[in-house]
Amino acid sequence: MTDLPEQGHFALFALPVRFRLDEAALAAAWRTLQAQFHPDRAAHLSAVEQRRALQWATRINEAYNVLRDPLARAAHVLELNGVPLDLERNAAMPPEFLMQQMQWREALEEARTDAGALDALAREVAAAAQAQQDALARACDDQQDYAAAAQWLRRLHFTERLRAEIGRVRTAQDC
């Protein structure tokens, strides 16, 4: 896709580069772009036009998927501001955060056969994730402290992984 301009995902939707997002504006911009560039619009045109439409629509969906996912969007904002996340190499976490993670993991093991306990844990972890997102937004958008934002994002990664795990346990309980 070398003929596509190399612009940030935000530019494609004419949105400001920041973590806090106007989701409705993003969805509306995405729809407008797809309405223009989707392959269905080019199905009656030449093979070259069809290929261009495929590439554009793919590019638009890719950008949309990054921006509507808070973790991917945060990483993108940090990258555009020169702070790549580099999850593998920056795994250091404060001890109290790791302790909290261990406690949650233990609680999850105990809640495997207890739907009520699982719900309580899910609420607690969801609240923690929201608090981390808020802190990330403040560091990123209000203070432009991208190193601090990266720290919050790494924590958020841990917390979201736990939430996904809780979701899987809940699905298994439902079956």
Add this chain to the structure above:
Amino acid sequence: MALLQIAEPDAAAAPHQHRWALGIDLGTTHSLVAVVRNGAPECLLDEDGHTLLPSIVRYADDGAVLIGRRAAGQTGAIASVKRLMGRGYADIPNLASNTLELVEGDGMVRLHTAQGVKTPVEVSARILGALAERARARLGEDFVGAVITVPAYFDDAQRQATKDAARRAGIHVLRLLNEPTAAALAYGLDRAAEGVFAIYDLGGGTFDLSILRLSRGLFEVIATHGDSALGGDDFDHRIYCWMLEQARINPPSPADIARMMRAARAAKEALTQDESTRIALTLDSGEAIDLTLSRATFFEMTTLLLEKTLANVLAALRDANLAANDIDGVVLVGGATRMPHVRRAVAEFFGKEPLVDLDPDQVVALGAARQANILAGNRDANEDWLLLDVIPLSLGVEMLGGLAEKIIPRNATLPIARAQEFTTARDGQTAMSIHVVQGEREMVADCRSLARFELRGIPPMVAGAARIRVTFQVDADGLLTVLAREESTGVAANITVQPSYGLTDTEIADMLRASLAHAADDRDARALAEARLEGEQLLAATASAIAADGD
């Protein structure tokens, strides 16, 4: 930098001035064709006034090929060939009622006929050809192409086979369209509807549930879920089993089984109108069956089947992050939704009466015709809309240790591309095999195998130094293209593709159910495989370090 393309997209047909475009519903039991004429979709009739073409082909001894009603009920007639599309011999269930003579061998399954061995693609091409002929006769001129519908749950191999059949019939495929999505188009455009809609599609052999958001001319599929081995036929089979129990007959012959299955189907259809129905027939064995089946008994014996469909509805709602009362309208598609208790169960589940005013047999073809009309470039002021569909099953690749690494998640909006970087596991490795799979489970062995690619000519480097970027592109038809390049050196990598036909309908359905049921097993299996892999890498690194600095 080498850029290798495995599948070339179709060359487009030259632009035309006047553009007829067909919507074709290529069904398991029957097929039909529709067009948009004067702004409204309509199904085209054959010379006898029939809309439905039975999906039956017979290759006669004298070289004639009979299609539809003329082929039905005769020896050597091939029915339900859709079930064989994109499947290998080993994938086809050994059905007692299956009268097809299959040829053993690799690749897609083939059939013995009086005119030699045929593939399911060739047989389907005959059906498509008959519909194309019907369209030319009715329209009085040629058409530019067609939109052909497929079950939302069709995987890459089944979609590819459908497209090949159309190509063989000389039909330019404008798009492959998911059947429930086609039904949503037919309804949404008829009513200028807005909101979130659920499409409950219970066909002869498959069940699909799709959730779409309709807003200002945009049809956005949010989630799709289904069971490609659950349909109206299973309801017939429940009646057949009941007949066996009640009549206390000896194990019936294949011919008697077929007779009883026909009686079961007739009873099911009668119960759509009547409170009870009599099933009376005499078997070849001389035994007589004379039973009365009430609606209540029939409903009771098929409750489990209904519950299976509703479990899929729940799963789709969960994927879409919605509750049943978020759904603004429910559309019923497929002949099996004529059963009163299916309608009642769906109405109760969603808390609203389903929409049934379009003929469930025709609605898919009508929607496909509207899509075809747009794709052919016949866009006018009141036809300005766009459809955004999703990929039904996740795409992934096999990693060391037999793990399936998901690259494109299910329900991602199409078209979509994802790149993944691969590297070598051993020093001096010059070739790499990439195995593409489709399914939701964590282990490759539990997913459907789509294709294997060989990357060759990787320059020898230490383990982990080569950077091979593989891009997976899924187009608007839901078909996969793979591009690969070695980034660190720009050395060309050669790729060979071996499409694999792996799974049965049941297995595809089971994959999703199992991915839910085995979440814990999968996690353990994944942890074990990862630990094993880590151990092996540590060993290899140690060995290589000892070799370098051994003394």
